[in-house]
Amino acid sequence: xxxxxxxxxxxxxxxxxxxxxxxxxxxxxxxxxxxxxxxxxxxxxxxxxxxxxxxxxxxxxxxxxxxxxxxxxxxxxxxxxxxxxxxxxxxxxxxxxxxxxxxxxxxxxxxxxxxxxxxxxxxxxxxxxxxxxxxxxxxxxxxxxxxxxxxxxxxxxxxxxxxxxxxxxxxxxxxxxxxxxxxxxxxxxxxxxxxxxxxxxxxxxxxxxxxxxxxxxxxxxxxxxxxxxxxxxxxxxxxxxxxxxxxxxxxxxxxxxxxxxxxxxxxxxxxxxxxxxxxxxxxxxxxxxxxxxxxxxxxxxxxxxxxxxxxxxxxxxxxxxxxxxxxxxxxxxxxxxxxxxxxxxxxxxxxxxxxxxxxxxxxxxxxxxxxxxxxxxxxxxxxxxxxxxxxxxxxxxxxxxxxxxxxxxxxxxxxxxxxxxxxxxxxxxxxxxxxxxxxxxxxxxxxxxxxxxxxxxxxxxxxxxxxxx
Numbered sequence: 001x002x003x004x005x006x007x008x009x010x011x012x013x014x015x016x017x018x019x020x021x022x023x024x025x026x027x028x029x030x031x032x033x034x035x036x037x038x039x040x041x042x043x044x045x046x047x048x049x050x051x052x053x054x055x056x057x058x059x060x061x062x063x064x065x066x067x068x069x070x071x072x073x074x075x076x077x078x079x080x081x082x083x084x085x086x087x088x089x090x091x092x093x094x095x096x097x098x099x100x101x102x103x104x105x106x107x108x109x110x111x112x113x114x115x116x117x118x119x120x121x122x123x124x125x126x127x128x129x130x131x132x133x134x135x136x137x138x139x140x141x142x143x144x145x146x147x148x149x150x151x152x153x154x155x156x157x158x159x160x161x162x163x164x165x166x167x168x169x170x171x172x173x174x175x176x177x178x179x180x181x182x183x184x185x186x187x188x189x190x191x192x193x194x195x196x197x198x199x200x201x202x203x204x205x206x207x208x209x210x211x212x213x214x215x216x217x218x219x220x221x222x223x224x225x226x227x228x229x230x231x232x233x234x235x236x237x238x239x240x241x242x243x244x245x246x247x248x249x250x251x252x253x254x255x256x257x258x259x260x261x262x263x264x265x266x267x268x269x270x271x272x273x274x275x276x277x278x279x280x281x282x283x284x285x286x287x288x289x290x291x292x293x294x295x296x297x298x299x300x301x302x303x304x305x306x307x308x309x310x311x312x313x314x315x316x317x318x319x320x321x322x323x324x325x326x327x328x329x330x331x332x333x334x335x336x337x338x339x340x341x342x343x344x345x346x347x348x349x350x351x352x353x354x355x356x357x358x359x360x361x362x363x364x365x366x367x368x369x370x371x372x373x374x375x376x377x378x379x380x381x382x383x384x385x386x387x388x389x390x391x392x393x394x395x396x397x398x399x400x401x402x403x404x405x406x407x408x409x410x411x412x413x414x415x416x417x418x419x420x421x422x423x424x425x426x427x428x429x430x431x432x433x434x435x436x437x438x439x440x441x442x443x444x445x446x447x448x449x450x451x452x453x454x455x456x457x458x459x460x461x462x463x464x465x466x467x468x469x
Contacts, residue, residue, distance in 0.1 A: 024045065024047060025047075026047045026048065026049045026051050027047070027048065027049035027081065028046070029044055029045070029046050029070050029073045029074055029077055029087075030044060030045045030046070030047075031044045031068070031069065031070040032044070032070075032091065033045055033112075035108050035109065035112050036112075039108065041090070041091070041092045041105060041108060041109070042069075042090075042091045042092070043069055043088050043089060043090045043091060043092075043109045043112075043113070044068070044069030044070045044072070044073050044088065044089045044091065045073075045086070045087070045088050045113070046073045046076075046077045046080055046081075046086065046087040046088075047086055047117070048080060048081045048084055048085065048086065049081065050084060051086075053118060054118075055118065056118050056119065056120035056121075056123075057084070057085070057086050057117065057118060057119060057120060057123075058084070058085050058086070058119075058120055058123035058124075058125070058221065058222070058225075059085065059086040059087070059088060059113065059117075059119050059120075059123070059124055059125070060076070060080070060085055060086070060087050060088075060125045060126070060127050060150065061088050061089070061090075061106070061109070061110060061113075061124070061125070061126050061127070061136075061146075062076060062087055062088070062089040062126075062127045062128060062132070063089065063090065063093050063106075063126070063127070063128035063129075063131075063132030063133075063135050063136050064089065064128060064129040064130065064132045065093065065094055065095045065130060065131045065132050065135075066130075068091055069088075069089030069090060069091045070089075072089045072129070073087045073088075073089050076127075076214065078211065079211065079214040079215050079218055080218070082215060083215065083218040083219065083222065084222075085218060086113075086117060086119070088109065088110075088113050090105055090106060090109045092105045093105055093106060093132070093135065095131045099135075102135065103139075103142055103143070106139065106143070107143065110124075110143070110145075120230075120231070121145065122147055122225070122230045123147060123221070123225055123230065123231070124145055124146050124147055125146065125147060125148040125149065125150060125169075125221060126139045126140070126146050126148075126149050126150075127149065127150035127151070127152070128151065128152065128154070129152045129153070129154075130153075130154065133151040133152050133153065133154035134154050134156075134157035135157075136149050136150075136151060137149050137151055137154070137155075137156040137157055137170070138156075138157060138158065138161060140166075140168040141161050141162065141163070141166075144166070146168065147168055147169060148168050148169035148170065148171070148221055148224075149168060149169070149170050149171065150171045150173065150217055150218075150221075151170070151171070151172050151173065152173050152174075153173070153174050153175060153178045153180055153184075154180060154184075155172070155180055155183040155184045155186065155187040156170070156187050156190075156191075159187065159190045159191075162190075162191075162194055162196070164194045164195060164196075167194070167195065167196045167197065168196065169196075169197045169198070169220075169221065169224055170187075170191055170196055170197070170198040170199075171198065171199050171200075171201070171217045171220055171221070172184045172187060172188065172198070172199070172200040172201070173200075173201050173203070173210075173213055173214065173217055174200065174201070174202050174203075175202075175203060175204070175205075176202055176203065176204045176354050177204075177354055177357040177358055177361065178358065178361070179358045179359070179361040179362035179365060181202070181358060182305055182308070182309065184200055184202075185200065187200075188200045197224060197270075199217070199220050199267045199270060199271070200263075200267070201213045201216060201217060201263075201264075201267060202260070202263055203260075204257075204260065204354075207251075207252055207255060207257050207260060208248065208252070208260070208264075212248065216245065216267070219241050219245075219271065220267075220271050222237070223238070223241075223271045223272065223275060224271075226238070226275060227274040227275055233275065238272070238275050238276060239276070242268070242272055242276065245264070245268045245271075246268075246281070248264065249261055249264050249265055249268065252264060256293075258288065258291065258293060258294045258297055259294070259297050259298070259301060261288065262285065262288050262289065262294065265281060265284065265285040265288065266285065268281065269281050269282055269285060297351075300349075300351050301351060304351050304352060304355050305355075307355070308355050308358065308359060311359060312359070312362055315337070315359075315362065315363055315366060316366065318330065318333070318334075319366050319367070319370060319391075322387060322391075323370060323374075323381075323384045323387055323388065326383045326384065326387055327387070328387060328390065331387075331390055331391060331394065334391055334394055334395075335394050337363075338363070338394050338395055341356050341359050341360050341363070342356070342360075343356070344356025344359065345357055345360065360395070363395050364395055364396065367388055367391055367392050367395065370384075370388055371385065371388045371392075374388070382409060385405075385409075386406065386409055389402050389405045389406050389409075390406060393406070393422070393425060397429050398429060398430070400426060400429065400431050403422050403423070403425060403426035403429070403431070404426070404436075404440050406418070406419070406422040407419045407422050407423055407426070407440055407443065407446075408440050408441045408442045408443065409442070410422070411440070411442040411443045411445075411446045412441075412442035416446055416449075416451075419443070419446055420446075420451055420452065420455065423437070423452065423455055423456075424455050424459075427455060427456070427458075427459035427460070428459070432460065434456060434460050434462060434463075434464075437456060438464050447464075447465070448465050452465075453465045
């Protein structure tokens with residue numbers, strides 16, 4: 001039996017941990033808890049207000065690279081409070097260090113939390129956003145004590161490492177506007193083939209908000225633990241949550257959101273089939289799949305996904321070729337594609353509109369990921385970066401810093417016509433900070449020219465330097 005290293009005292013909502021002289025408040029996010037005095041690592045922690053030291057509790061270790069643990073846990077604490085989950089988030093897991101180092105950081109955090117809190121050994125989960133979601137999805141393969149994964153907007157990073165003999169519970173949560181949506185559907189299909197217990201919850205803010213979806217995801221973990229007799233069956237909880245889910249299904253159906261209705265029915269059926277009689281739900285779901293309108297919507301969905309896949313392949317190939325060959329002449333093609341995407345978004349058919357939103361997000365991802373890759377090279381490819389900056393002004397015209405990068409680089413290479421062109425484009429886009437236009441790097445000579453000041457005066461009605469007659 002694991003030896004307890006610390007003593008606990010509960011008083012007026014506080015949890016005192018003597019050995020480290022920690023005071024852990026319940027119901028709030030506690031930031032920067034140190035692993036120990038010799039390691040400069042810390043994590044944030046959330047303990048629900050109904051915490052009882054005499055019970056074992058489920059825990060979710062959350063990873064969100066670029067955001068500190070406190071900020072990450074703030075997003076989930078309301079759900080964790082309602083469903084009775086402890087949360088912990090490392091402040092030191094990063095995409096800039098190796099996987100092996102991240103694993104060591106994670107292991108130290110997990111061991112520390114498990115040593116000071118009564119954690120249920122079969123109810124330990126990992127979750128994440130962005131890179132953190134990819135990282136979380138491989139943790140059960142490496143750290144066997146992790147029993148499940150809750151991934152936000154990211155598929156499993158490498159399904160080849162999954163072992164059917166050591167399955168874990170995987171739950172994917174995705175916005176319908178997420179450019180990874182098709183990959184998440186593919187992950188669901190792969191896990192079904194491997195007999196992994198899994199659910200995919202797809203939401204659209206107009207119909208189901210993220211809070212409701214996360215609540216259902218945590219319910220899935222809890223219900224699964226009950227169905228496996230890991231914890232005692234709470235029939236009041238089972239019935240109440242089931243009725244709440246049926247109400248959500250009914251609400252979606254009234255709004256004629258039949259695809260979302262069918263998807264939620266399938267997930268709810270999987271959650272409750274081993275815990276209560278769900279014959280009526282199963283029958284309703286079968287009838288829905290026979291509905292003519294539902295079948296028509298499924299055909300449109302398949303067709304839309306196929307079109308989206310082809311366009312993504314075109315964009316992926318084009319950006320690779322354009323960066324490699326510095327094909328600035330192709331910026332016109334990108335402008336045309338951007339305009340077409342905006343037409344998709346404005347389409348009255350919500351499936352085509354959502355496809356447009358996913359395509360827009362995908363192109364932005366391509367630009368940002370390629371930009372990051374170029375910055376990481378030993379020899380900086382400035383021409384490649386210049387192409388990406390110019391492309392970014394097309395797809396994100398309000399990203400004002402990008403215009404300044406182009407102006408700076410063009411001034412450095414004495415390409416003043418390009419610098420002036422993008423200065424005017426920046427001003428056309430609505431930029432108002434005159435002062436900052438005179439401190440752009442490499443523009444010492446450019447900023448005193450009449451052309452530079454005339455443009456600023458034209459759009460802002462003032463300029464620092466005036467041309468003398």
